[in-house]
Amino acid sequence: IECVSLSPMMEAVPAPPESERVCVFGTGDMGRSLGLRLLQAGYGVVFGSRRPHSSSSLIPHGAQVLGHAAASQSAHLIFIAVQREHYDFLVPLANQLKGKVLVDLSNNLRKNQYPEANAEYLQSLVPGAEVVKGFNTLSAWSLQNGPSDANRQVYICGESVEAKQAVIAVAIKLGFSALDQGFLSVARELEDFPLQLFPQWRLPLRIAIGLSAAFFFYLLIRDIIYAYVTQSKDISFRIMVSLANKVCPIVSLIMLSLCYLPGVLASFLQLYRGTKYRRFPDWLDRWMLCRKQLGLLALGFAFLHVLYTLIIPIRYYVRFKALVLIINTPLSLSLSQIRENRTTQFDTTTAWRGDSYLSLGILGFGLYVLLGITSLPSVINTLSWREFSFIQSKLGHLTLLLCTAHTYLYGWNRFLSSSTYKWYTPPGYMLCLVLPSVVLLLKLLLITPCVDRTITRIRQGWERGADQRNPKDSQPLIP
Amino acid sequence: IECVSLSPMMEAVPAPPESERVCVFGTGDMGRSLGLRLLQAGYGVVFGSRRPHSSSSLIPHGAQVLGHAAASQSAHLIFIAVQREHYDFLVPLANQLKGKVLVDLSNNLRKNQYPEANAEYLQSLVPGAEVVKGFNTLSAWSLQNGPSDANRQVYICGESVEAKQAVIAVAIKLGFSALDQGFLSVARELEDFPLQLFPQWRLPLRIAIGLSAAFFFYLLIRDIIYAYVTQSKDISFRIMVSLANKVCPIVSLIMLSLCYLPGVLASFLQLYRGTKYRRFPDWLDRWMLCRKQLGLLALGFAFLHVLYTLIIPIRYYVRFKALVLIINTPLSLSLSQIRENRTTQFDTTTAWRGDSYLSLGILGFGLYVLLGITSLPSVINTLSWREFSFIQSKLGHLTLLLCTAHTYLYGWNRFLSSSTYKWYTPPGYMLCLVLPSVVLLLKLLLITPCVDRTITRIRQGWERGADQRNPKDSQPLIP
Amino acid sequence: IECVSLSPMMEAVPAPPESERVCVFGTGDMGRSLGLRLLQAGYGVVFGSRRPHSSSSLIPHGAQVLGHAAASQSAHLIFIAVQREHYDFLVPLANQLKGKVLVDLSNNLRKNQYPEANAEYLQSLVPGAEVVKGFNTLSAWSLQNGPSDANRQVYICGESVEAKQAVIAVAIKLGFSALDQGFLSVARELEDFPLQLFPQWRLPLRIAIGLSAAFFFYLLIRDIIYAYVTQSKDISFRIMVSLANKVCPIVSLIMLSLCYLPGVLASFLQLYRGTKYRRFPDWLDRWMLCRKQLGLLALGFAFLHVLYTLIIPIRYYVRFKALVLIINTPLSLSLSQIRENRTTQFDTTTAWRGDSYLSLGILGFGLYVLLGITSLPSVINTLSWREFSFIQSKLGHLTLLLCTAHTYLYGWNRFLSSSTYKWYTPPGYMLCLVLPSVVLLLKLLLITPCVDRTITRIRQGWERGADQRNPKDSQPLIP
Incomplete structure (x- = not known):
């Protein structure tokens, strides 16, 4: 040929x-x-x-x-x-x-x-x-x-x-x-x-480790050392499961809100500046670039929290308490008679609160996992930009809302009881509610019609105070 | 240069x-x-x-x-x-x-x-x-x-x-x-x-929402309103976990069978027509194209079902019932003596049935997750056509079989007890067994040797009543 | 134009x-x-x-x-x-x-x-x-x-x-x-x-099936047939959950160590030969090529183990035992008084051991899942070679360590008790500890500074006894 x-x-x-x-x-x-x-x-x-x-x-x-x-x-x-x-x-x-x-x-x-x-x-x-x-x-x-x-x-x-x-x-x-x-x-x-070894993961990992350590020591003092000092009880074994199961959800919720905070801040900055054509400060840029890593680490902690929660009934400590109750009951019949009036009265409100608390947690975790799956590179590829932003923004904020509500229901009426504040310190779940509540409030402000309209116009290229007869020749294709 | x-x-x-x-x-x-x-x-x-x-x-x-x-x-x-x-x-x-x-x-x-x-x-x-x-x-x-x-x-x-x-x-x-x-x-x-916002997900999502709503109201009436009307008991708190944990598996099983039904129907249509060269009706084509989405939604509901099941022992309601039992026992010693004859007799059949029920559920869920993972775009890429169809067809039908058996074992002997049919309506799990049973029966028919042989020949290009001396110049590469 | x-x-x-x-x-x-x-x-x-x-x-x-x-x-x-x-x-x-x-x-x-x-x-x-x-x-x-x-x-x-x-x-x-x-x-x-139908999965699948069958029959004899022969008790229902939940973790741990053993053997072979330029024997090559599959199957068994463990509290058998305990307690008050001295004494060591056992299992499973996710083709693509080897080698061996420690804590002090050895056979968890212990010991040897230095030099192209003035013109880019 x-x-x-x-x-x-x-x-x-x-x-x-x-x-x-x-x-x-x-x-x-x-x-x-x-x-x-x-x-x-x-x-x-x-x-x-x-x-x-x-x-x-x-x-x-x-x-x-x-x-x-x-x-x-x-x-x-x-x-x-x-x-x-x-x-x-x-x-x-x-x-x-x-x-x-x-x-x-x-x-x-x-x-x-x-x-x-x-x-x-x-x-x-x-x-x-x-x-x-x-x-x-x-x-x-x-x-x-x-x-x-x-x-x-x-x-x-x-x-x-x-x-x-x-x-x-x-x-x-x-x-x-x-x-x-x-x-x-x-x-x-x-x-x-x-x-390179995970350059984009370094900052999020440091935040995760820092938060975990801080809350670990905080709760160690509040729970275990407090019990030892005030009641001379050694409940150090709780470090392995109970404490871990407090640190994990706390760090998870904080990191999830850290994942959505920069987006909210960026919106407010654009609102304040009245334009989208000025660069964000460096720290905000860097923060925005590690949102995916923050979210995935938060998912990891949530996953551990789920596992730690689900093994509760098979713990020795829990089974032991049940056993003691069974064995002691006949010995304290008179006591139980008194108690009966209090405890054997089924409290529908408590049932509602308990089941809602669990249900919100489950739905929140389900959405969490969905967000994680849509972060996989091969899944992102199949999404259009609008689909990706729908999932990561709309569903992401919904996840944050569910998880925050889950934590509020966990606290329930203990927020007002003074016995909650051992040594005048608030419990961990209360501390971790601050950031997500702020993020959700700010987001709520942003989606009120009048603010939303301004933001949308800014993202379409409109500039406050700009000479509108001389439009920018730029194209904000992605709103 | x-x-x-x-x-x-x-x-x-x-x-x-x-x-x-x-x-x-x-x-x-x-x-x-x-x-x-x-x-x-x-x-x-x-x-x-x-x-x-x-x-x-x-x-x-x-x-x-x-x-x-x-x-x-x-x-x-x-x-x-x-x-x-x-x-x-x-x-x-x-x-x-x-x-x-x-x-x-x-x-x-x-x-x-x-x-x-x-x-x-x-x-x-x-x-x-x-x-x-x-x-x-x-x-x-x-x-x-x-x-x-x-x-x-x-x-x-x-x-x-x-x-x-x-x-x-x-x-x-x-x-x-x-x-x-x-x-x-x-x-x-x-x-x-x-x-576009998830165009292929719209139909499956609508089916999922419609089924969830229908079964939610059906079970609301059967369980909660029934208890309120006949016994004046307010068990509305059950909506959050018990009801959710009935709706989820029901919707999941129905959607899983909806995922395999069109394939079975298509085979019967090919059998009936005696050729693979005629187009399927439009509705069947559209149905076949959203099988992946149906299956993934079914997996999502199954995932929620697993979580809802695993948190049962830590629910307030369940722990309360145990507590009442403990406290009441000494007060009703004579009663317990009578009960003893009934309950303290360990029933091996019940143990077999209960453990099989759980075990089938676990294995079914394991396969479910496997099917989900092999639906990831990057995993599909690594599979040959034969491997893909092995997993999605063989393992898929096995999953359906395991989950259906799991539901049958859940019903067990309650199918025949008249107390099951409150207000003459069957319970939800019975309704949701209809479709998967039909799909499995049809599939069973299709894999009997004589039907299977005909189907295979049709898929290789053979046509009933066609002039075999004038073969089609087409190539059904994918059997 | x-x-x-x-x-x-x-x-x-x-x-x-x-x-x-x-x-x-x-x-x-x-x-x-x-x-x-x-x-x-x-x-x-x-x-x-x-x-x-x-x-x-x-x-x-x-x-x-x-x-x-x-x-x-x-x-x-x-x-x-x-x-x-x-x-x-x-x-x-x-x-x-x-x-x-x-x-x-x-x-x-x-x-x-x-x-x-x-x-x-x-x-x-x-x-x-x-x-x-x-x-x-x-x-x-x-x-x-x-x-x-x-x-x-x-x-x-x-x-x-x-x-x-x-x-x-x-x-x-x-x-x-x-x-x-x-x-x-x-x-x-x-x-x-x-x-082709999963050619690289055949060997790992055969190993998994072989191991499962072997341990299934071993434990069937030790647990169920032993109880039947020595105590005439029919506990065959345990096959469905208890036995499955013994086979799954055993096979998982063995397969995880089979996944890391060839790497360790290869290092020792290179150390012994003093060069990296000679091919490994064929069996080792083939073994190394199916490590990913071995690991993923191990993850699958671990996943089933987790599910089987989490459903323990909702099993009929477990709930029945609790019920019997409750009902029998009043009848045996005197007995319970005696027992009280033993059981109602809360044992902090047991609590520590039990909680550590669960916590190590959870962390090990978390890492296991992480390893699984980083095996997805689309995730591998985003990793540099150094990141991939960090996860699969460092985190992989850490996972093996956690899971092995989890199993040792499960055994705890039963290793020395003679009642553990029914019919003079060791229980399953003891058998499955052999291989991971060996792998971890060998790995420990490899990371001691002096051995590690030699290995690193060999992987960089150094040869023992070679004429160093005449270097190989090859480039071991990947250490």
């Missing part, structure tokens, strides 16, 4: 096959995986190795292995899948590499391991080549299994536009989407990327 | 970089995000703005800002990221825009906001340009974060094939996959798309 | 539109779906059909239908969406098909249905054409709904590099990423692919 006969199709798939060749230096995990993927995408692959003969058994079927110098002659694009420590072998090849595109795939073991980025170091060793940093955020595993099982985005940077175009073209054929991040000075950032 | 030296690579990445330029009108959220993405994909980007000087601080680094007229000269493809209200500024530019490709990104705030689609309006303003509607289903956020975090599909429409090809090429380089939906008359549909 | 005016853009999108034509033989589900997708991607589509007139109503709007011969003339690339049984209609067309690229989409109903692969059979019928096998792993449904809802990877194979390049180009424009798997002899493998 002549290539010519394929012409209408083949213009997109460039040129005769023999020139569709790329070179890979290095036959480690990364080099081999990349080579295999390149072969599968239809490229011819030539490996460059110090010991071509001993390496030939390792490389994927269909590829060639040559010495470095010979290999570099066979292709214009060379992937450098070698550790930075061994880059000096490239120095004697500087002449052959002149004008070639070198793609630096390397990563480091920790941040700031070397004074300059690996890619910049490579460029300094082979000044005549066009160095492009890229593909380093992929693992050998994700290269083998393809972009459907791993992030599709590949980040590149480099000085030469043509070199980057060539790398982008390869990335697209491998099924990735390449994003040009700028000049080679960005390389350090790209090299730090795979070394 | 000469571009020529890159030639084998660069044919795929077209032409010299200076001509790889696109223009974006509008420097709002959408315009800036699109511009940034275009820059990262290797395009040169020129923004068009009314006030180029004041806008230049806003636009992403690496892009240019010019006046609209000058900007439009610099590129063949122009993205219009401006709100429809401001489109009139394009009228004086009509001459410069002649022959250019204008991509209309705009969306509206609600359906039918304007008499014609924005893209058609744009075309009428600039008749000499080639208007393509597209990219409007993306949010600024998903443009910035790339297709891995948002839907990869971009829908376009327009009159000119060449213009659409140009837009498709850009979409592919940005990492999206563009689908041509036809002529510009489709634009209205594309503009309505981001305004 | 002249195509020339579009040139900078259009070079990537090849050639004049009239030549961008592909042909599809067959108007079944698959043919029509593929045709629609091709049209949407901007291709002209010509269907080939035996009865072009009767087929024209079926095909998507915008496509043409011709007879096979005429259709084959109109395009260079022909998709064969016809069942293998009907391939003979191609024989008379052999001349027209000479030099064309034929893409065989067909699948079979079961493995080894035919002596040779469908694609090889097609090639033998039309020897002059270039047959490419591909796209067969997609369903008609996933073609219609696009790659965001289904696997993006398309596998192809064939003899001609140019033909495969042409098919790859089409796949990319449709939004898929095509992987060339080699020559046509691979076709059989590709055809078997959609017939």
